[in-house]
Amino acid sequence: MFSHFVKSALPRCEFTFTYTAWQHTRGWCGASTNLDQARTLLQLIVDRGFISPGHANVELFKRGTTCSYGPLGSELRENVLHQWWRSMTGSRQQVFEINTPSSSGSPDIVAGRWGHLRIVEPDDVRNVLNETELSREQLVHSVRMFLQRSPLLRTNLIQGALEQFVPLFELVNRKLPFGIAETGRCFQPSQDGSAGEGSSINTHSICVFPEGQTCQTLNEVTHGSLVWFCSPRTSSQWLDHWARQRLKWWRKFALVPSDFSSSDVSQDELEEVASRGVKIYYKFPWGQEALEVLSSRGDCELLQMHKGVRSKFQSRDGQKSVAHIVSITGNIDRGLLAFLSNSLQLHNREDIKQKLHQRKVLKLHPLLAPVKVALGIGRGATMELRQVCEGLWQELKEAKISAWPGYLETSPVPMEQLNSKYDEMGVLFTAVISENTLESGLLQVRSRDTTIKETMHISELNNFLSRYISAADNM
Numbered sequence: 001m002f003s004h005f006v007k008s009a010l011p012r013c014e015f016t017f018t019y020t021a022w023q024h025t026r027g028w029c030g031a032s033t034n035l036d037q038a039r040t041l042l043q044l045i046v047d048r049g050f051i052s053p054g055h056a057n058v059e060l061f062k063r064g065t066t067c068s069y070g071p072l073g074s075e076l077r078e079n080v081l082h083q084w085w086r087s088m089t090g091s092r093q094q095v096f097e098i099n100t101p102s103s104s105g106s107p108d109i110v111a112g113r114w115g116h117l118r119i120v121e122p123d124d125v126r127n128v129l130n131e132t133e134l135s136r137e138q139l140v141h142s143v144r145m146f147l148q149r150s151p152l153l154r155t156n157l158i159q160g161a162l163e164q165f166v167p168l169f170e171l172v173n174r175k176l177p178f179g180i181a182e183t184g185r186c187f188q189p190s191q192d193g194s195a196g197e198g199s200s201i202n203t204h205s206i207c208v209f210p211e212g213q214t215c216q217t218l219n220e221v222t223h224g225s226l227v228w229f230c231s232p233r234t235s236s237q238w239l240d241h242w243a244r245q246r247l248k249w250w251r252k253f254a255l256v257p258s259d260f261s262s263s264d265v266s267q268d269e270l271e272e273v274a275s276r277g278v279k280i281y282y283k284f285p286w287g288q289e290a291l292e293v294l295s296s297r298g299d300c301e302l303l304q305m306h307k308g309v310r311s312k313f314q315s316r317d318g319q320k321s322v323a324h325i326v327s328i329t330g331n332i333d334r335g336l337l338a339f340l341s342n343s344l345q346l347h348n349r350e351d352i353k354q355k356l357h358q359r360k361v362l363k364l365h366p367l368l369a370p371v372k373v374a375l376g377i378g379r380g381a382t383m384e385l386r387q388v389c390e391g392l393w394q395e396l397k398e399a400k401i402s403a404w405p406g407y408l409e410t411s412p413v414p415m416e417q418l419n420s421k422y423d424e425m426g427v428l429f430t431a432v433i434s435e436n437t438l439e440s441g442l443l444q445v446r447s448r449d450t451t452i453k454e455t456m457h458i459s460e461l462n463n464f465l466s467r468y469i470s471a472a473d474n475m
Helices: 004-012 023-025 032-047 054-060 071-089 122-129 134-148 160-170 232-252 300-305 334-341 382-398 417-423 434-440 458-473
Strands: 095-096 117-118 152-154 177-187 206-208 219-229 260-264 276-284 289-297 324-331 344-350 356-362 373-377 431-433 442-447 453-457
Touching: 023 134, 032 054, 032 334, 032 344, 032 356, 054 334, 071 095, 071 177, 071 219, 071 232, 071 334, 095 122, 095 160, 160 219, 160 300, 206 324, 206 453, 219 232, 219 334, 232 260, 232 276, 232 289, 260 373, 276 334, 289 300, 300 356, 324 344, 334 344, 373 382, 382 431, 382 434, 382 458, 417 431, 431 458, 434 442, 442 458, 453 458
Parallel strands: 095 177, 373 431
Antiparallel strands: 117 152, 117 206, 177 219, 219 324, 260 276, 276 289, 289 324, 344 356, 431 442, 442 453
8 A cells, every 4th residue: 555655665764874885886896907997087086176075976976976076077077068969959950959847846747657756754754644533545645645745856858858749849840850858967766775975865855756666865867868759660760870879979089989889778678668779888997887778669658748639749741640759868977987987098107217107197088178278387487477378368268268277386396297187187288388488489288198299389379279179079
């Protein structure tokens, strides 16, 4: 019975959070070198400001859930989202952007297969159950009404697209295919029952699923979603098309493209409404994990959402069949971790004293790199050099080229040490303004990928960076 289910959920309020080790959480079984590389990566992204420090925050990021990002991580995340949008809205003409709320207090929205769950406070549930004067039937009805009034949180973005189908179908003159794209926060139950510092859900609340399950903690996940509406006879071809396009997109930004792969979803793993599915995977040091899931979902969700009124779905070409759905759902947070992991390179070298050093480089794709160029000061009049740097920084900002103000370093740092820092930040180039720049306008530019230093005129830097980024985009 429903009331028995709610009562059984109440003892979970005494849950105590524990944080499992990284090896246990991610199922470590690889070589120790993979483990060392993963540790190096996680330490680096904390040290260089990709994510905020703290064990709980790192745990969230490792799970592929939204964490507290630092300045570089926030910029990288924006770059990935921007490229995701370009790939969706730029690849086909009829793709429309929507923006729907991540939560709702409306009792009219039905939690079900479209991915909603309800949040209830245990004390409020107890108050309902303590109404002893009610009969069993009245108590069940009271609990159901209480749950219907509780706030809803979405677990995916599909419902928003389904709600928007009819007006957008009219907008495209009832012609297929077309797509609806959205990015936003969704909420997923914590797999190990723990929530980190970044979790936005009150840990004293209970999350209730329409099927009857409960969980006490949720994690936020940033999803990118495309819901593609097409004719029934072409849905399988469209699934294959999008699977090829999505794998190509992930590999475009990869240093090692072979680490990204795709495979069909087994029948055991398919959602109830899906007839076929494809997953895009990344091979992390700890094993393979899915970045995107593509599904051929048929028409039942569309009919359920709009109460089965088929007249709303008939196209202008006289076809009476209902549009079929091909969905693409990507985990943007896990995608960030994949790109960071894929871009990390470790190089061992000896100095003049034969001491072994390890050079760590994040060779992020030029379109994704959070900082394109770092501006540093060489020898010379500090005040004049700083003024030149500030003017150059402003010029780059107006050109929308992200620059790191290395000239603001308060204490002198050896250039080699700065280069190591910028390599770990994934900075594409380092430009050093020196006394020679004041005299001749020439500055020295160092490449992250080759470590080669070139000399160019200061007036050429902006165009050089723009051409470099544009060339990377066209590859």
